[in-house]
Amino acid sequence: MPGWLRPRAGQCHHHRAGNARSAAGHEARRGGWARNTTRMIAQGGVAWRIEVHATLPSTSDIVMGAAEAGAEEGLAVLAYVQTKGRGSRGRNWDSPSGNCFVSVLLRPGGQITAAGAWPLIAALAVADAVLPLLPDPARLSLKWPNDVLLGDKKLGGILIDLAADSAGRLRWLVIGCGVNLAIAPTLPDRMAACLRDEGVDSPPPQLFARSLLASLGKWYMKWQEGELAWIHASWLARAHPIGTRLHVRYAGHDLHGHFAGLSPDGHLLLRITDGIQTISSGEVMLAVS
Structure with a gap:
């Protein structure tokens, strides 16, 4: 199973744990949403039920528990601070107040073998x-399987959790999104960006989440209508160009090659010296020139 599936312009500020709760309280009031409340919105064809919390260990863990308890799709959980946020490949996700941390529950059905579409849809x-907020939209790009970049820096990431029945049919799917709005956290292996770095007056997390959910509902409808080719083409239009040099850590090996597109299942195609390698799981980095 793919590893991403789990069965300064001087304006960004580093996170200080000591003031996280008070900052979260401020964010919970900013934009008019009280903490620990539920809001109902119908956007993008989905009746979203948004739970807002000042602090949670992990929004995805909360939504997965609700999924196992039988919650209907459309549940979205937003936290202003996560204390045990998770990133891809088991990494911790630094989750300071001011950024957006939201996880959603969908029950799309279909086979688990088709799950490669969901990181693309979420991205x-x-x-x-993000794009309407940027003074230079061309700086945004997508990197397989789950990164949103500004230039060569990470603006956000996506984590997919899912469960399937014995026949391999999806029972539920949880999409976790973390987007750096106001703070660029320190990452161990790459540089991070935030919207405030771009001179953007970063929106309150709950307002950004509303926009994100509206868009997610739209792309979910495309998937339901069988528009997988359109989803792939749209993702490729926003990804780094075909031919971009990539370094991939895959199945215990380091591969170097050039981006060659997506497979029908949404996997990475890497052009190497002896042909095209299909990558279903791995850590992908833009090669240093």
Whole structure:
């Protein structure tokens, strides 16, 4: 199973744990949403039920628990601070107040073998929410399987959790999105960006989440209508160009090659010296020139 599936312009500020709760309280009031409340919105064809919390260990863990308890799709959980946020490949996700941390529950059905579409769908939704805010939209790009970049820095990430029945049919799917609005956290292996770095007056997390959910609902409808080719083409239009040099850590090996597109299942195609390698799981980095 793919590893991403789990069965300064001087304006960005580093996170200080000591003031996280008070900052979260401020964010919970900013934009008019009280903490620990539920809001109902119908956007993008989905009746979203948004739970807002000042602090949670992990929004995805909360939504997965609700999924196992039988919650209907459309549940979205937003936290102003996560204390045990998760990133891809088991990494911790630094989750300071001021950024957007939201996880949603969908029950799309279909086979688990088709799950490669969901990181693409989620990335497109994040891009749709971010692009209108940027003074230079061309700086935004998508990197397989789950990164949203500004230039060569990470603006956001996506984590997919899912469960399937014995026949391999999806029972539920949880999409976790983390987007750096006001703060660029320190990452161990790459540089991070935030919207405030771009001179953007970063929106309150709950307002950004509304835009994100509206876009996610739109792309979910495209998937339901069988528009997988359109989803792939839209993702490729926002990804780094075909031919971009990539370094991939895959199945215990380091591969170097050039981006050659997506497979029908949404996997990465890497052109190497002896042909095209299909990558279903791995850590992908833009090669240093």
